[in-house]
Amino acid sequence: KAGVTQTPRYLIKTRGQQVTLSCSPISGHRSVSWYQQTPGQGLQFLFEYFSETQRNKGNFPGRFSGRQFSNSRSEMNVSTLELGDSALYLCASSLEVTYSYNSPLHFGNGTRLTVT
């Protein structure tokens, strides 16, 4: 079974631009979560989607948004990029929403975003 697939693997953008990241969950998984990973802050939760609805949200500004499609694939968008947005963005999928018993997160390899 294929794992979580994220595209692209690497991105370089300049301040003020916007970026869209894509995530395909494991087949049959209905929940997709997004995390930002930086050396200083560790893994920070962005949001979770289930059945095309945002079910949970972390403490990130409105410049960070996402959506989920009917096939469970998800996209994350960051507008008006800032230097501090440089990070590894990880997508994770699970069978059900993360508060379900026996439904751990499985991560993709991430998209490395560099903002210059």
Next chain:
Amino acid sequence: GQQLNQSPQSMFIQEGEDVSMNCTSSSIFNTWLWYKQDPGEGPVLLIALYKAGELTSNGRLTAQFGITRKDSFLNISASIPSDVGIYFCAGRTRPITGAQKLVFGQGTRLTINP
């Protein structure tokens, strides 16, 4: 909000040694997960724990869900070079209001000297 204290932050050991790391919190968790992350890759799930006191093994790895539900530990026996990486604990809690969230520790970086 909930925080996880993961220790140690880094470990430098000899190949063949056993390794022990843990996560503690002042909050109660109903699930503990342990992940390993290699450079340039995403975290990979190692062990999932769902009941207080549960002890689960995955090869040379053993993890336990603390009886108080506020801590968990991960042991690696007879370490080998491919064990190098960053290990993360993650706890899932049910807040009084709102959805459950998964909280991650800051990670333990394991380095092995051959």
